[in-house]
Amino acid sequence: MPTRLNVSMMLVSSLLALPVIVVFASWSTPQLQIWQHLAQTVLSDYVFNSLILAFSVGIGCLIIGTTLAWCVVKYEFWGRRLLQWLFILPLAMPAYIIAYTYTGLLDFAGPVQTALRDYFQLSYGQYWFPEIRSLGGAVSVMVLVLYPYVYILARTAFTEQSRNLKEASGSLGVSSFNYFRKVAWPLARPALLTGSALAMMEAFADYGTVQYFGVSTFTTGIFRTWFGLDNQLAASQLAALLCTFVLVVLLLEKWSRRQIRYYQSGQSHQPIMRKKLSLSRSVLMFLLCLTVPFFGFILPVGQLLIWALSYTEMGLDSAFFTLMWNSFWLAAVTACLVVLIALLYGFAKRLSPTPMMTWQVQGVSLGYAIPGTVIAVGVLVPLSWADHQFNQITALLFNLTPGLIFSGTVFALILAYTVRFLAVALQSVEAGLGRVTPAMDEAARCLGASPRQVLWRVHLPIMRASILSAALLVFVDVLKELPATLILRPFNFDTLAVSAFQYASDERLIDAALPALAIVLAGLLPVILLSRAMDKHA
Amino acid sequence: MLDVTNIDVFYDKTQAVNHTSLHLKKGQIGCLLGPSGCGKTSILRAIAGFEPIKNGEITVTGNILSSEHFTLVPEKRNIAVVFQDFALFPHLSVAQNITFGLSHLSHQQQRDRVNELVELVSLQGTEDKFPHQLSGGQKQRVALARAMAPKPQLLLMDEPFANLDADLRDELAKDVRQILNHEQTTALMVTHDQQEAFAMADVIGVMHQGAIHQWGSAYDLYHRPATRFVADFIGEGVFIPAIIREDKYLTTTLAEFVLPAKYNFTVGTEVDVLVRPDDIIHDDMSPFSAKVVAKSFRGAHILYELQLPDPKIQKVLCLAPSHHDHTLGESIGIKLDLQHIVVFNR
Secondary structure, eight states, X not given: OHHHHHHHHHXXXXXXXXXXXXXXXXXXXXXXXXXXXXXXXXXXXXXXXXXXXXXXXXXXXXXXXXXXXXXXXXXXXXXXXXXXXXXXXXXXXXXXXXXXXXXXXXXXXXXXXXXXXXXXXXXXXXXXXXXXXXXXXXXXXXXXXXXXXXXXXXXXXXXXXXXXXXXXXXXXXXXXXXXXXXXXHHHHHHHHHHHHHHHHHXXXXXXXXXXXXXXXXXXXXXXXXXXXXXXXXXXXXXXXXXHHHHHHHHHHHHHHTSSOOOOOOSOOOOOOOOEEOOXXXXXXXXXXXXXXXXXXXXXXXXXXXHIIIIIOSSOSOHHHHHXXXXXXXXXXXXHHXXXXXXXXXXXXXXXXXXXXXXXXXXXXXGGGGSOHHHHHHHHHHHHHHHHHHHHHHHHHHHSOOOOOTTTTSHHHHHHHHHHXXXXXXXXXXXXXXXXXXXXXXXXXHHTTOXXXXXXXXXXXXXXXXXXXXXXXXXXXXXXXXXXXXXXXXXXXXXXXXXXXXXXXXXXXXXXXXXXXXXXXXXXXXXXXXXXXXXXXXX | OEEEEEEEEXXXXXXXXXXXXXXXXXXXXXXXXXXXXXXXXXXXXXXXXXXXXXXXXXXXXXXXXXXXXXXXXXXXXXXXXXXXXXXXXXXXXXXXXXXXXXXXXXXXXXHHHHHHHHHHTTOTTOTTOOGGGSOHHHHHHHHHHHHHTTOOSEEXXXXXXXXXXXXXXXXXXXXXXXXXXXTTOOEEEEESOHHHHHHHOSEEEEEETXXXXXXXXXXXXXXXXXXXXXXXXXXXXXXXXXXXXXGGEEEOSXXXXXXXXXXXXXXXXXXXXXXXXXXXXXXXXXXXXXXXXXXXXXXTEEEEEEEOSXXXXXXXXXXXXXXXXXXXXXXXXXXXXXXXXXXXXX
């Protein structure tokens, strides 16, 4: 029985690993001509822009996320609780959507420049204004929505630092600033760097923002090589290169934590002592902190609302409901499937905790780090091949050509989403399964429950919350996902994300507002879930 | 009632239990006592049906539950287990935890049994609480009630008091014993704590390296240890050297004794005699004296560690009434008064 389980899990794992293997295998047929062309023209841009983008975003998120976390953990001021909640809202905002809103706000015809011109009586070309559609602009908007990765981990890390540490440092004559530098920062460093690495991986993976801002990076390069130069192999090879960059970040992050297993000795659950600020400082602190979620969430959502409510010509018509329905069922089906597979892995690892199984779980968990563009390329290449073979066989046998039944249907999309988001569900499911101790299984068994009854009466009820949150997280991630959806969606099949992207690309930002707003609102659900979980933790 | 005969238990290739047997009569409370890793929990798990056995057999009232090629699934055994971490179901209330194994009964019967058990384990008023709202002692009581609910033919307890405070432990041990007697349940527990074993069990098996060294009452284990390990593990004591003389006489530095008839040593053999702290009596008139090298106050008694003049004997222990307060370095007169003569090969 366990061997049958192991074999089936191996099959699932191989299918999930296929896209990445295909992408890397593309190097077995080097496309020298194309690479020569790329090297002479755009390759240095791809590398340079991608690296600058990722590292700037990583550092920006590190600074902003750590500062905000330090403020809410160490100081008591008016509005702190509200801010704690506001700080994680930008998670609901995909980078490409915030990019559209800021373009609408800040470009030549936008309200900001118009107001400046009116006020100073200036006309075009008479003044300098920073160009939002640039590398700097891309870094700025991404930092605004990705800093919560660092903030969340930093807040947990600072909260867990025992009060005794602060008191011990004080008694040794360490000032507040030196306490941060010598104690709090080194203790929290592994968590902060993990958050920063996550932000960097998101930056590497981004397609919507850089494409819209006209910044050439690996992701836009992959699209251009695939659809512009029509060279799938070279596109796969670019994807492999991008993948390597991301894996290097992942390894660096692991390396940075190599021997750091700091833990807090003893069980100190004293409430955190926050320094109380005077009223004037309190208000100042609140306003300063508020700027980040204001620009990262409140302002862009306000802009989207204004566009959606007063300007859009599209309205809530049947076309929009088709979009909603497409997105909804695709996300729902994927969420169910991904959670089922995650449960399968969770139970397989529990029933047969071999090194092989652990290795497989870690392997398929890597999917979250692989950019959507890379996965899409890796899915499309083998599925097109499979379709081709299948059609040849059916043509030969039945004189039938059923068409692109793998690569041209939602099958390809769902496979890509599964590869990318399985880790999200796995994490949740494993946490839930961890709450069912082996002794609980045995207790249920000796109280007369068969293994199947143990599953229904013990495991599933205890894991219900984890399963639901896993499904919700995957649901929203699928809703937000752009590049893989763009590449793999069946002909004439639009989702909210795709339609927002297309309207924006056609310079119809106002029409993009409604689908964008729908994505942001759906994205709020897991954020609320997360904030409740964090409050419970603290 | 429970017969475990010559069983072997393996984890992969490591042997945890080696050809071990034990027998319990109906209503008896047995205990497996030993240091961690001695295989005691493995025996329990084999009886519960969580681990297969490689040799021998396990029967309850004559029915085979496990043999070399057969392991009856745990849910068909009607054997209940109380786990070290209690393993209460966190999503179920106290009453629902207790009724978990009663799904074959009607609602009314389930309610009656819950009421009966809740009263028995003194948990009235907590029926609707959830495990995370209970104290450690209460969790233990729920775990016991849940295990007893289906009226199991045998109750197994794995270190049932290990997660509790010392005060609570004694109180609960007494209660549990009473409850088991009241329900006429046969039980087998596992512990590394001899006080716990003494407080709970009718028969105790001392285990070491996968084998039971001795299966007997607490009195026997203390005063008539069958092996050197048991003598060492149970209670305190030291071995002093002795020589077998003619006519079955035994000579030590402190006294001479008649060797009990059960021993069969040849004349001239060098042996060790077990001396418990209560075998050494403080006697100022005694010709033997020893120097106090350490002492620990135990309320009614003081345990002295004494150095004898004979360098061959390291030290002996003496449990003296605590009125006799001697300082370190002082020499006191002692007398050896062995009620039970326990001798081992050197």
